[in-house]
Amino acid sequence: MKFIHTADLHLDSPFRGLDEMPAQIWQRVHQSTFTAFERIVDAAINQQVDFILIVGDIYDRDHHSAEAEDFFVRQCQRLAKQQIPVYLSYGNHDYQPVTEQIDSLPNNVHVFGNQVETKTLTLADDQTVAITGFSYGKRWLVEDQVSKFPEKETADWQIGMLHGDISQNNPDQDHYAPFTLPELLQKRYDYWALGHIHKHQVLNEEPLVVYPGNPQGRHKNEDGQHGYYLVQSNSDKLTAEFKPVAPIEWCEIDAHLTHDQTVDSLIEMLLHRGEAEDGFKMIAFNVHLTDQVNALTKKLLANGTILERLQENLSEKGDYQWWPYQLNLLKGTALPKMTDLDQEYWDQSAQDVFNQDAVIDLTDKLAKYGFIADQLADPSLVEQLRYEASQKLGEGDHDEN
Structure with missing residues (x-):
């Protein structure tokens, strides 16, 4: 058995606050969530997986754009041509009432209703897979949903799909289908496919309890690599391997400004630091200042002039391998x-x-x-x-x- 676990696609994310940039960069940023999911579909086809799990927040908002929906349908149609089933649930961002199969989706897409339910799949080797999950019908789900999940029965593989957050034992914070790790393990499932948290992480090894994170980071707090998990069976156990796909990576770079450094030499240093990065990155520079830095340089740093000159320099070159979007002053x-x-x-x-x-x-x-x-x-x-x-x-x- 081989499948892909992804979640939190957030197609058509608005990327607020990033409109002051060349059109070429903005287009790349705006398309990044679409590109990331397209790469996942490419991988599913190339790897010939048995199915795909998408655990909530396919769209960034409950009222999503026609462009985003059309794109998602077309990608699912690509999978349908390869006879790859898709099992999806809606999360707190794209919550909606699910009463029957959604007409716009091809027949290979199986949508979980607003109540916990189980869907069964028989693989080519006659192994059976039971997949249990639910979709959000409203933005908040404060009730523990795991208690409604059945324990594993006769299926060869039992998978749980849960878009939620670990319980904080605080009703003012537990808004997203709160759960505890022990109660997941009590169900004796072979794999828990989680969603909602945007950083990929494995909460438990045996059985695997996994957050894949979102395939594309949406802002500076979602830095580092983003992607999906490729899950494969090995005898009676499952292994999960993280696969990065994000076309854009957010990162921070420390730059230490010396007392004798001119504005031009500072810009050259920042340019060099950016060019040394692999892959396209949105970069926030943390410029560490000392009291010896001259007053003019401090003012130019503080009022955004140096960031503008840095961006202008890149625009003049027209070779957009990275983009500086923020310059933070850190006093020593x-x-x-x-x-x-x-x-x-x-x-x-x-x-x-x-x-x-x-x-x-x-x-x-x-x-x-x-x-x-x-x-x-x-x-x-x-x-x-x-x-x-x-x-x-x-x-x-x-x-x-």
Whole structure:
């Protein structure tokens, strides 16, 4: 048995805030979610997989564009010609009532209804595969859905499809079909195909419990490689191999600015750093400053002039192998000198304040909005807040001296 596990395609993602760029780059960015899924379909055909699982959020919004739907249908038709079935469920972004087979989709696409149900597939070697899942009928599903999944019975392989998040034991946060790992394992399934979290990760090895992440990162907090998992049987066990497909990768690059560096030499350094990257990347430069950097350079960095000149330089060359979209100024300040007691208070306070629960509590009702909740769930946000707080403390100490 061989199949592909993907999720969170987010076709037609708007990529907000990235409109100030050459048309050629914007077109590449806008098409990236489509290209990533097309590559997955290419792989399915080339690998001759038995089926594909798509675990929620095929579209970026519940009211998606006709372009996105037409593209998805055409890709499914490509799979139909190769007799590759597709099993899909809708998630919290593309939630909808599912009452019967959707007319626009070809017959090889099997859509899970709004209640947990099981679909059975017989492979060419007569092995049977039972696939259990459900689709979101509304944006939030606060109830535990796993309790409704049957335990494994007579099928050779039992797979669970679950678009959800690990329970935080907090009703104000558990909005997306909350579950716990132990309750998944109790079902004795051979594979749990998860969706919703945009970073690929294996939560459990035996049996495999896997988040494939989204095939294309949509913003700077979704950096690194993105793709899908190719799952294959080996005797009575399954193995999962991550396969990157994202046409665009978001990344951050540290650049240290020395006191004698001119604006032109800084731009040349940034150009060199960008050109050294493999594959097309959207790059945010973290420029580390020291007090010795001259005032004019600091002003040009702060008001965006250097970023604009960097972008203009690339536009003049017309060879878009990468694109700088952000330039962050990081001052080389340190925390004020502390006594042992002060350090103890800072460490304890930082632990209490800079954690996801505290940040979500601070945002109060804003956390109820899906797109904000997604950002708050990113661990890198907490680390960034802690870093910025330490920078402010360091600045305060410097000013007093």
